[in-house]
Amino acid sequence: MAVSELAPEVSSYKVTTQPVNNGIEVDPVTTQLIKHGLDAAAEQMGVALRRAAFSPFIYDTHDYAGALYDRDVRLIAQMRCLPIFVGTLNFVVEAAIRKIGFENFEEGDVVVSTFGYDTGSHQLDVTVVVPTFLDGELVAFAVNKAHHLDVGATSMFVTDSTDHWQEGVIYPSVRLYRAGERNEDLYRTMLANSRLPDAFDGDLHAQIAACHVACGALNRMFRRYGYDTVTAATDALFDHSELAMRRVIGAIPDGVYTVSAAVDNDGVSDDPLPYDVTVEIHGEDIVVDMSEAAPTAVGPINAPLATTVSCVRCAVMALARIEDGANEGYFRPIEIRTRPGTIFDAQHPAPMFMYAWPMITAIDHIHRALAPAIPDVIPAQTGCDVGAMLAWGHKADGTYWGDGANHPGGHGAAPAHGDGGSPLMHISCSGTRTCPTEVIEARTPLMVEKVELGIDSGGAGKYRGGTGLDTHYRAMLDLNVTLPWERVRPKPFGLYGGGDARPNNVVIEYPDGTSRSFLKASAEFVPKGSLIRLETGGGGGIGDPAERDPEAVRRDIEQGYVSEEAARRHHPHAFESSGAE
């Protein structure tokens, strides 16, 4: 690893906000009522956003996030949204304060940011920050980010950018509204810089309206309970959440746990990008060290600090299985270490359009690192990443079409939960869904030949990994695809003696009988008659295959999850004397 060539300093990130401690005592009932109210205010922002949004990425795929922060930029409530965005939004609020100046905000301001190094997302995830005022005082911020269709990048989905400017127009925390007045020049500039100005306009104003709904709800809370009481209750709620998180971390044995992993490639070259994940447990505190990582890549597979922080928070929240909305308290025991200039702490102007890919898979390695410490909690690895396919071309009548779909993968077996279940989206993208065959075929010249569980794709073990999914598309006309896949190289790991699973497999079979495997495909031409085979990885197995219940082995064969040949190979004990025959 080329770490030695990097700047030696490692930077550390941790929640630094302090309790307000305003001396007010709030009883447990009022605290709970205020919690309900804050959570509802955040949820209302989601409802308003879904209702008014133009783009199906927002109202159907739910590719958005939203949260409320107090004046000290403490996360007071977050709506139910993509887990990968859990707790990234403070970065953009902080950037807005830094760039505009806290004292310069006015009631009715609306700040727009697309700067990836502030938002922790590519420019398509347009972010809106609205300050909330109570009797003339700035008391809180409502913020949301949502996936737009086009913000003027070199193309609509960029996989080969070499700097941040190619990835979309940068709005660095600009005030689209000042004191309720829209800046018409800026507004026209924004519309002029989108290939789909109507959609941009519709989605942006949905985001703004959603922030205002949340601000209204928040203000009703302040007026009803009093600002100081709400603040004191938030202090208590943070303590409560912190306690819950500390209980989880405290149950993990102290130690330093390290694993090595790699990103398949950066989309430009085929070289893997190695990194280490080290998790340190000290009592009830956790440090996730991502600093030993490959230098920033040439291609757009780099994560800004905000992304890395968010994914680590997502990984730790998943560990705690907290279904409650996130708040500042949960993050207090979590420290994140990165090294500026690496793929996990890229610096402007490094390209970052596919910012999430390395961190999505890194979430699983954070969990794997802890497997020796908490073997009854950590599942084997999932085979999936986002499994995205973007396809476009011209229909028979010459009209242009473009569409996309995500593909779920097999999930790892888990000590406490047994075999892996049916394929799911990666946990970082919970809430997103597959696209139905009948929708794809109605909209595109793709014919789906099968959507079938991959036999033998799950890792063997005492508990079997879930199967991956084989989706085969026939191109009925010439078309193009971009397949920004990860995990084509390494096999999803099994744990505690369990077997590894099948990795992702991306193949195009051409009409002339040849075929080609891909790591990542970027704007690849697919001639009519070709078959695009997207076969997602299975989940790893748990425990020694020799310990698998022979009855379970028989059931897997009977249901067709495992072939008899593979079963005999992995579980010969199930076929002895009183075995399967």
Added chain:
Amino acid sequence: MASRLGVDVGGTFTDLVFYDHATGEVRVGKGSTVPASPDVGVKRVVSDTLESSELAASDLFLHGTTVGINSIVQRNGAVVGLLTTGGFRDVLETRRADRDEFYNMLWKPSEPLVPRRLRIDVTERVLADGSVHKPLDEGEVRSAAARFIEEGVESIAVIFINAHTFFEHELAAERVLRDAGFEGGISLSHQVTGEYREYERTSTTVIDAYVRPRVSTYLRDLSTSLREEQFDGEFLVTRSGGGSMPFSEAELRPFETVMSGPVAGAAGAAELCRNIDVQLAVTADVGGTTFDTCMILDGQAQVKYQGFVAGMPLQTAWVDVRSIGAGGGSIAFEDAGLLHVGPRSAGADPGPVCYGRGGVEPTVTDAAATLGMLAFGELAGGVTLDIPSAEAAIAELGKKISLDTERTAQGVIEITAVAMANAIRAILEEVGENPAEAAVLAFGGAGPLFGSLIAKELGAKTIVVPNYAGNFSAWGLLLQDLSRSAARSVLAPLDDSGLEAASNTMRDLRAGLEQRISEASTTLASSARIVSNLDLRYDGQEYFLTIEVPFEDGRIAISTDELAKSFATDYERRYGHALGAPVEIVAVRLTAITPLPKTNLLSNPGTTQEPRPRRSIDAFSFAHGQREKFEVVDRAELEVGSRHRGPMIVLEETATTYVDADLELEVHPSGTLLLHEIGGANNGRI
């Protein structure tokens, strides 16, 4: 003609409302639900409430049942075989790959209703345009039939890809399965839903096949046992999408009964809103276990075209009633220093502590009893609540969070009311309606207890407490007309040829619907009115709006321009802006409504009781934050048109209405109670 009884089976109670057409008398009954055999509970409440001569003289039995949903939740439905297109046997198991619990990496979907070995795919393929890419291999269907028979399959679901565009293969498969000797039920996807999206259609068709035997058996057992009691009228059951259908038809389309339970209350609420001119209302139906809520806009309960049961989608008309786990039996507990309520419930057994049936954990009802909100705790049938033991249980809970008994009880009620209000808020805000303008229509045993607290949370100005509030869902059953619906996806641009295609589909669909109407055995119905709708959306969007269209002389009688304009108007009303994009026709939807004989159920039951001596109790006023003297009156004493200032507690047989100190109560000419702020008018959209 047309005396009738409605029986609604809930999670905790089985409610009955009887209407005697000759005298106009309305009688209510309430019994415990018998979860293992609900028909036993039904029969019991019928014989407890009615004389056999009254039953014999009744013409209609209207039913709301949870048998369908229970067989799914408890996984005791039929052994189903799934026959599908080659390459697609795993659609049912793969779902849409989303995760219910976002942060839970160990979350797994429940096992599919059909195991993989009973999902058999065969060679056949239809494309999106309805053309046949591969013909059906009937030999493979025959082999599948043999396999299904050998495996003891009880019903078969047939789902072929793109069957909404061409369904001959499904019909052919049914013929082959029958020829091969399969005798169980066969559900064909295009007949069950006719809508595209293969997972949702598969799930719906499989559920239909899965609940079929159990629903049939239940409906037959129930009708047989009531026939034995000399009832010789018509049996009707509520549909998930509203309206009712004869038992005979429900046996053919059992998936339509899955959400039969909570729908009746919403239907009753819609009828009430039409009659007392309330434009916008939300229901607050609080039973023992759940809180159900539904928006009533312009006299209509909101209907969706997809619902979920136990995490599985159902493509069918669906009255949009949402539930949260909060009811009178919800258990209050302490965790890490905070007070929580529900969703765990003490149910009917053991029930709240104050029921004295062995319950030891404090519930919402115990908190209400502690605060005096239930007055003296007198229940129907001479039962009296054990209020001191409720207080003791609440006091015990209070110790864990260092609060006194009084404040703890208030906390339990407040937290519950806030959760209920938030559920309502979400429904209204999804469609851009303002909660402050809605009337809160409170019913169910504990609904009228919470009405004023929920209204305060929402900023709503009016609370409506209907007659027979505790049995209102059963009352709603009595007003259901017969209803049937059908839908099919079209997917064509909104231009002349697209509209032509939609007209053709609509003609087909109407013929099928008319056939179903003529085959129905009911003798009470008049002629049906068919409402024709198109689902329209902007090209590229996923969500659609359903627009009613005129259908005359075998075609849709509206121009594309007018239709586009009417769509844009609706879209703007709903989403605040219209778009410039082209419009697409997504589906054709028909609803046939056949009215049942009218009743005068909405008239005032009248004062039926001589005033008792005045009573009062010290109860907690949430408006004033202290105990005050609440007048305790019987609802039957209240005269139409009279006004009464709170604080007051109004008792009726199966419900208690809590009128806080800042409210006044007005008795509407229909007997409905209207509560609003003292000095304030009914200034919501009423």
